[in-house]
Amino acid sequence: MLNRPIHASNLVFRMFATYKNRLGLEKSPYLLQHANNPIDWYPWGEEAFKKAKESNKPIFLSVGYSTCHWCHVMEKESFENENTAKILNENFIAIKVDREERPDVDKLYMAFVVAASGHGGWPMSVFLTPELHPITGGTYFPPDDNRGMLGFPTILNMIQTEWKKEGDNLRKRGEQIIKLLQPETASGDVNKSEEVFQSIYSHKQSSFDSRLGGFGGAPKFPKASDLDFLIAFSSADSCGDKSKESTTMLQKTLESMADGGIHDHIGTGFHRYSVDGEWHVPHFEKMLYDQSQLLATYSDFHRLTGKKNEDIKFVINDIFEYMQKISHKEGGFYSAEDADSLPKNDSKEKMEGAFCVWEKEEIKKLLGERKIGSADLFDVVADYFDVEDNGNVPRSSDPHGELKNKNVLRKLLTDDECAANHYLTVEELKKGIEEAKQILWEARTKRPSPHLDSKMVTAWQALAISGLVKAYQATEDVKYVERAEKCAAFVRKYLEENGELKRSVYLGGEGNIEQGHQNMKAFSDDYAFMIQGLLDLYTVLGKNEYLEKAIELQKTCDQKFWSGNGYFISEQADEGVSVRMIEDQDGAEPTATSIASNNLLRLHDILENDEYREKANKCFRGASERLNKFPIALPKMAVALHRWQNGSTTFVLVGQFESELLVEARRRLNEKLIENLSVVHIRSENEIGASGPSHNAMSQGPQPAVYMCKGFACGLPIRSIDALDKLFNKL
Known part of the structure; x- marks a missing residue:
């Protein structure tokens, strides 16, 4: 799906009959940029x-x-x-x-x-x-x-x-x-997860910006790994009153991001980061991995807070709409959009943010004489989005003067405040703003598009799958999980061969999928993130094909990347890469080892195979120095460590998938964010989910039935909706 000719800039190099250098024979949009x-x-x-x-x-x-x-x-x-x-x-x-x-x-x-x-x-x-x-x-x-x-x-x-x-x-x-540069191979004991959790939380608490949201000063990044840690902290039974403080920090940050200029209010989605501390003026680049992770973060927060905030639900759909704009028709997602673009079709020089920013007179001309109630639509929009005569970007946030007289749209007022200013109801306001946004979007599509990196990376498809599954859990809208399955099918068709993953594929000149000239082997993050995505799909859909593929990929991942106490980035060194590195920091994306350690524990919950649990323990021991001294570097691994030390909450759903009891159980599981949740679906004793001794015994018991196992112990079977209600009310 492409709402505009977003991919055209990728194809410019292909129009040349000859190239000045060898990069013209490559598929990477970045390498092609340098081909001449x-x-x-x-x-x-x-x-x-x-x-x-x-x-x-x-x-x-x-x-x-x-x-x-x-x-x-x-x-x-x-x-x-x-x-x-x-x-x-x-x-x-x-x-x-x-x-x-x-x-x-x-x-x-x-x-x-x-x-x-x-x-x-x-x-x-x-x-x-x-x-x-x-x-x-x-x-x-x-x-x-x-x-x-x-x-x-x-x-x-x-x-x-x-x-x-x-x-x-x-x-x-x-x-x-x-x-x-050889990575250290030390292995040691890890502190209690409560200590690790508290250390990370204290760091985030001390740097929290209570006025503007976020952590620290400028620039501000929407670092999903840290936000996801705070969600896990807020949902942990052991964190007590501090969980409320954590939720408050999350709410302020996520709402401020959604209101700020880092959020593209007209084009949807989120930019890479804000150059200031107010989430106002962004670096206008957009990355798929940011959209995917923030989709998961907003979705989990919506469940954490009981799905009470409709504005959060709006943001979830907003991110999804942007992802659809950078989507291949067969289901893959492109990598990123550039920050720079030509201000006009006849311009010679690109400028940062040109595609996204507005002069006041341009908005006024586009909206014309339209009204909302008795108010001018333009006046309402100018108030709603902080539009100023000479632009709203301070010079300190625009050192090169590229945004002079421009407005980066942001919300400084609540809907209630803006509606009251113009004697409107909130419903009237929202209707008018949506009308204005559509008009402005149509105008933006006539501007020269930013360059699109049409590379489709396996790891980022996987993050998209996880984000979409979580959006489904948060909203119960099947469009999200259907889109996740479509992406998974794309990976299976184009990014997998003989049971192994590839790193990336590319958009061809005719809109087709092209393979790279080089043998683009996948890396450990491709495997770890994809296993996570498949387990997420299995959790909500119960399809054995997703579980079986996750198990298969985990085996391959272990064979290719296991170091003994973590996962190397790449396979056995080749093509001159003489040192195999282990990523040791959850940055813009989490490390493969952080995600893999949690995957291993989830596989243990489902299959009851202690080898998975022991391998996860080796990951923690391999990262012990960081987890003990600098745990803020590994917030996602800290969450997995907490799961390993405190145990999971595993629901085993036994019986026909569409039975009333199991349908209700799945609905309730989606409704509430449950700490360290795993779900096992068993229709018969021959299914892979029934391979462990406890689950096999459950498969031979009464059906349909729901079992809850928590802290390494399982309860009696639940066989009625009333009993199910009582169980969930206690959670």
């Missing part, structure tokens, strides 16, 4: 490595992604510059990597850049020996020397000179650096 640079770029692979060794030239490795703003800046300033290209081509082997295709390459060299400079980011610029060992590196480099920073040409000349003089020493030093 005068630089003799190579993709990551043996051809480049061999050339570097034969020519004895150092490697310049540039890593980024297609919707990265500063990647675009460095391309325009440096990679399109003929003089800079001449220096690079004569003295270096230039390699370009899409970090979303190769997270293993990105993680290895980002670890070096952070260790060397104290910070990281994209574009990542690293100089390597021909053996792929680090020399030096950084992020964005300006095109010339200014404001105390060395320009990119100066750095190139310095590295080239040093390589000629000190090449052997640089090789030796790089070899030592690579050894230092």
Whole structure:
């Protein structure tokens, strides 16, 4: 589904009969963006490595992604510059990597850049020996020397000179650096989960912005892993009164995000982050993984708070509508939309946010003389969305002046306040605002579209599946779970082969699905997130095919990535990646090990196989130092640790799926957010859910029946709606 020609910018490179460099033969939208640079770029692979060794030239490795703003800046300033290209081509082997295709390459060299400079980011610029060992590196480099920073040409000349003089020493030093980047294999005891929980909660509490929501100051990121931790904390039996404080922090943050400019009120969905502390002026990039995780977060919060806030339900649908806009017709979701776009069709230069922002007169002209009751629709909209004559973006949030006289729409008033200002009912207000939003959206579709990264990454399809399942649980609207199943079918058709997952596929010129030129093997996050998504589908639908596929993928994941105390990012090192890294921080996305540890515990709940539980324990022991000293780095693993130490709440539903008792049980399970929930569906003793001894015994008992097992003990079978009501009322 595409509501506008959103993918057109991906196809521009395909119109050229020839390319200036090898990247023109790639599928990655990011690599294709650089296909016409005068630089003799190579993709990551043996051809480049061999050339570097034969020519004895150092490697310049540039890593980024297609919707990265500063990647675009460095391309325009440096990679399109003929003089800079001449220096690079004569003295270096230039390699370009899409970090979303190769997270293993990105993680290895980002670890070096952070260790060397104290910070990281994209574009990542690293100089390597021909053996792929680090020399030096950084992020964005300006095109010339200014404001105390060395320009990119100066750095190139310095590295080239040093390589000629000190090449052997640089090789030796790089070899030592690579050894230092090897992940630690320590394993130890982990603190009680209550201590870990309290440490993370105290950190979030101390940084909470009670006035504006969120944590810390500018910039503010909607970090789903942290928000999900607070949801788990709020629902934990052991957290007492602090759970209410946690819920308050969540509500303020989620409502402020939904009201702020980080939320695209006209185009739907959420931007990457806000550059200020008010959730007002965003970095306008939109990522699928943000939408998917925030869909899950808002949905879980809706269940946590008893589904009492209709505005939260509205946000859930809003995110879903955006995801539909970046959806392939067969069910996959594209990766991201760029922050930058052309202000007008005849413009020469892209500007950040051009697709999303408004001048006051433009809105006034579009809305014309329309009325809401006795009020002018324009006056109401200007009040509702904080529209100002000279724009509402402060200069401090717009250092390059790209948003001068522009308005980033946001809500500063409640619906009641705005309605009262214009002598309207809230219902009249909402109707008028929806009419205005549709008019503004239609106008926006006539603007030049931002670039769409049409790559479809397995891990992010999986996050979408989980988010959609949770949206179904929160709203009972079947459109969400139907969409989740459609995405799962897409993965099965295009991103799985011979029982193994692939990393990504791409949108072809005719709207078809294309495979990459390289063998895009999946990474551990692809497996962990997909197993989670399949278990989520099994939880609400009870289809054995999802459980069986999750078990199969878990086996493959263990074979490919298990380190003994966690999950490596990649398979056995190849193509020059000499160090297999383990992701150790739940960042914009959670780590594979964090999600896998919870998956293992869920599989144990369903199958009663202690091997899963023991493997999860090894994950916690492998991360013991972080969980004990810096647990804020691993909030999702902390939730899994709490599950391991305190046990799950497992409902076993035995009997025909459509029996009145089991239908009601599933409805009640969706209605309430239950701490560490697992659900087992058993229609007969031959099903895989009945393979464990306790569940097998239940399968041979009376039917239909509902069993609740909590804290490693199971209750008597429940066989009536009245008894079911009493049970859920106690939860």
